[in-house]
Structures are given as C-alpha cells and as structure tokens.
Amino acid sequence: MLYAILCYHDEDFVGSWTKEQDAAVMKKLAAVQDKLKKQGRLGPVARLLPTTSATTLRKDDPPVVLDGPYAETKEQLLGFYLVDCGNLDEAVDVARDLGAANPGGAYEIRPVGLFQPGGEPK
Amino acid sequence: MTDTAWIDTALSSARPQAVGALLRYFRNLDTAEEAFQNACLRALKSWPQNGPPRDPAAWLIMVGRNVAIDEARRSRKQAPLPEDEAISDLDDAEEQLAERLDGSHYRDDILRLLFICCHPDLPATQQIALALRVVSGLTVKQIARAFLVTEAAMEQRITRAKARVADADVPFETPGAVERAERLSAVAAMIYLIFNEGYSAGGDTAEIRGPLCEEAIRLARLLLRLFQSEPEIMGLTALLLLQHARAAARFDASGALVLLDDQDRGLWNQKLMAEGLALIDKAMRHRRSGPYQIQAAIAALHARAATPEETDWTQIDLLYGALEIVQPSPVVTLNRAVAVSKVRGPEAALEMIEPLSSRLSNYFHYFGVRGAFLMQLDRNDEARMAFDRAIALANTSAEAAHIRMHLDRLMRDSARRNAKAVK
Secondary structure (H helix, E strand, C coil), X not given: CEEEEEEEEEHHHHHCCCHHHHHHHHHHHXXXXXXXXXXXXXXXXXXXXXXXHCEEEECCCCCEEEXXXXXXXXXXXXXXXXXXXXXXXXXXXXXXXXXXXXXCCEEEEEECCCCCXXXXXX | CCHHHHHHHHHHHHHHHHHHHHHHHHCCHHHHHHHHHHHHHHHHHHHHHHCCCCCHHHHHHHHHHHHHHHHHHHHHHHCCCCCHHHCCCCCHHHHHHHHHHHHHHHHXXXXXXXXXXXXXXXXXXXXXXXXXXXXXXXXXXXXXXXXXXXXXXXXXHHHHHHHHHHHCCCCCCCCCHHHHHHHHHHHHHHHHHHHHHHHCCCCCCHHHHHHHHHHHHHHHHHHHHHCCCCHHHHHHHHHHHHHHCCHHHCECCCCCECCHHHCCHHHXXXXXXXXXXXXXXXXXXXXXXXXXXXXXXHHHHHHHCCCHHHCCHHHHHHHHHHHHHHCCCHHHHHHHHHHHHHHHCHHHXXXXXXXXXXXXXXXXXXXXXXXXXXHHCCCHHHHHHHHHHHHHHCCCHHHHHHHHHHHHHHHHHHHHHHHHHHC
C-alpha cells in the first residue's frame, strides 16, 4: 500500500538553519531515501518552497485568491514523500527513520487512495 | 545536528517574537533583552532534560516574564518604593488574557522591535548593527566581523544606538493602519540596507560579509510571513532572493567582479531563483507597483534569461523608466542607460548619462559605465580616462580589478592597431 508521509515543521525554525545545518539534514535524509529507493519502495519526494511563496484559492463563488498558505498554523506543510509499505507499522518505521534525520515537527502518515504517477513534468 | 546546536537554532528562531513580546511587557529594550537571556539560560538547563516545548517562543516569553517579575518582587522587598511602572500586567488574573493577546500581538510585536531599530535619528550603520544584535541575536563579535571593525568599536556603536533608542518615544499601543504602513516601509528599507551591506562587499570579503545577505533574507521572509498580502514586501523579498541567488557567480577565482553578462549562469542558485520568481509573480497580481517590485521585476528578467543574449532589454529599459518615476535618482538613470545601450546602442546611452556627470562625479559606477560605452564607440582615449577615474574611485579591490581588465583590453587593442599601422 502506498502511504503519503506529510512533513510538518515550524518554518521559523527550519528557516533559521544555517546552510551547513540544512545541508547536513538533507544529507541524512538522502541516506534514508536511498535505502528505500534500493528496496523499490520510494515514490515521488518533494520539498516545498517557504509558505511565503504560497497562494491559496478559496473555492467560493466566485473563487477568491489569497496570499499565503491554506492553514494558518505554527507548523506548516513543508514537503512530502510517497512510500510503498506493507502496513501501517512499516510506514511508521519509515517516518521514524526520516524523523531521526530531521528532528522537530511532525509527520502525518496517510494511506493513498488514488495515485497517478503522471510522469516527469518537462 | 547535535542537541545543543538544535537548541541554539530554536532559541534564535524564537528570538524576534519573544523579545518583541517582552518589550511590550517591560517597555524597555534592556529589560526585555535581559529577560530573554535569562529565559534562554533556563531553556539550556531544562530542554535537554524535559525535551523541547511545543511552542518555544511562548515558553521563553512566559519564563522570561516570570523571572523578571520575581526579581522585581525581590528588589521591592529590599527597596522601600515599588517599581510598578517598570512592569505592566503584573496581576496573575491578567496573565491568561495577556497570553491570549500574544497571538494577535505577534505581528505588531515583531514589527515594533524591528521598527525601534530604524529610528530616524540613527545613522544607517547603527540601525543595521542594532537590528542584527537585537532582532537577529548575532553576537557583537559576529557583527563586528561582518562590518570589518573591532569588537570594541562595534560594542560602542551598539551601546550608543541603544541609548538613543531608549531616549526616543516608542509608542506601545497597537498601531493604526497608516502608522503600521509607515513602520513597515521603514523596516523594509532597513532590511534592504542590511542586504546591501553584505552585497556590496568585494570578492576578498564576500565570504565574511555574505551572511549579512542571508540574515536580511531571513528577516524579509519573517516580515512577509507577518504581512502576507503586502506586494512591496513580496517585492523586497524577491529582490533579495534573486540578487543573492547569483552570489556564487559574482566573483572570479582571484576575487575580481564578474559582470552579469559574463557570469556562469550554471552557478546561480536555482532554488533561491525559483522562490524569488514565485514571489514577484504573486506581487504583480496585486497591481500595486512600487520600487522594490520594479527592481525585483528587473532582476527576474535577468534570472529568466538562460543566456545573456536572451535578456529582454527592452522590457528592462521600460521598468527602469517606471523606477525613474517612482524613485528618481541619477543612479537609476545610470542603470537605465545600460539597458538603453543594449536596445538603442552606446551613443544613445552615452547621451543619456552625460547630464549626470556633475551629480555622479564621485561615483565609481558612473565612470565604469561611461568608460564601457566609450570603449564600444572606439573612443579609446576618452574610455581610458573614464576607467582611470573609476579605479581612483573604486570602493573594493574587486571593482578596481574589474576596471583594470578593461584597461588591459584597451592596451592590447591599441597595441594591435599600432602593429597594423606599422605594416
């Protein structure tokens, strides 16, 4: 089963990482991803740009375009992974490995209902 | 990341909000900073054992406040006169309300903290130093290093700035819309100054001063998170991101300046560019133009050109024309002339900058640009004179090295020509 691992973190905190700290976290995360890739379990991975670059379309009638992310919470959606896992325990283990490489914040683990790979955008 | 490094990051990321809230309580910058320091000391003891709090800023505000109040109570027992005015919201019953207010005051707290650093009585260098110390929490040593001065000199500069700010009348009421807009634009200008302080460094000091650019970007993102719908703050952030994205390509191995046309575009930081381009796109939707947005739009046109030849100079010329209207300055006209030279040729460009000569008679870039136009027109003797003047006015060795490169080329050209003439 495909699971989405949604990454939530405090942007003030992540934004305060030095270049070196950021690179160190990314390197550790890459090691976890490599392991999953070799097992053929890793789907698309995305790191989103800061929420300041986000725009929200509220589907009112007529729709309204707003600046900023949808949720006004301290911890924001900053990225996601799609990982193939046999069951929830396996998905939690993957999140634990990722969490050890990237401390703080939270992962939301959500089973995926429909997945269309869509190919690489050009 | 080691645990202590993690705590340091958490403390510095919570700093603007925490010091801003403590400033509102105590209405005194020194007291607020001291309260924050005390709270940090407790955090260093408590967090490794008990784990991090869910909201580090709220924890630091609460603890900082309580420690300060305890100290005030203790000193009240010793002194006959209470210092009630020194502390607001002492009553425990009010505490809950005060915490709830924190959420909504958050924006204005941070804005106020930034705003007191850009008091108009402070010279620009003091504004920047104060903001880096108070808001960013850089140490005096770090700031001194970035400004290339001694620690003692920087300490003195910051102390002086603080004394001036303490005398100044900083309003603590929630600002009205007009006042908020004024504060916002003063703060934006100060963040831009911080960035320029790092950006204008030569190749030899770029590494030491570069962190100033990163700090300015961090503050700009922070400001934009607080004021999500302000197109000029989007423009400012975009401008800083797009400029800084080119950092790795701006100097060659010997530290000489590399002009935009000659930069290796493969060295441009794609992630910063993408963020900058996304922000300028967002800003444009508001159709409320301003100087930061126009400058960001110009930077965006450079960013979007995969090669120098693909640069849309016509559009850049138009944008500089718009900038001349909202923010007239001889430097803007000088920049526009570069675009004009690409669109209509060096003759038209030279004509455009001729009237600027008296106002820019001590400006390095004026003579660099003038020399380049003259060189394109094969007026080599005049070009050499302009370049000589530019070298005399260069602010950094990188600038001088860049001009010397032009002079060398002129020498080679004239040598070649002489050789031909002899034949």
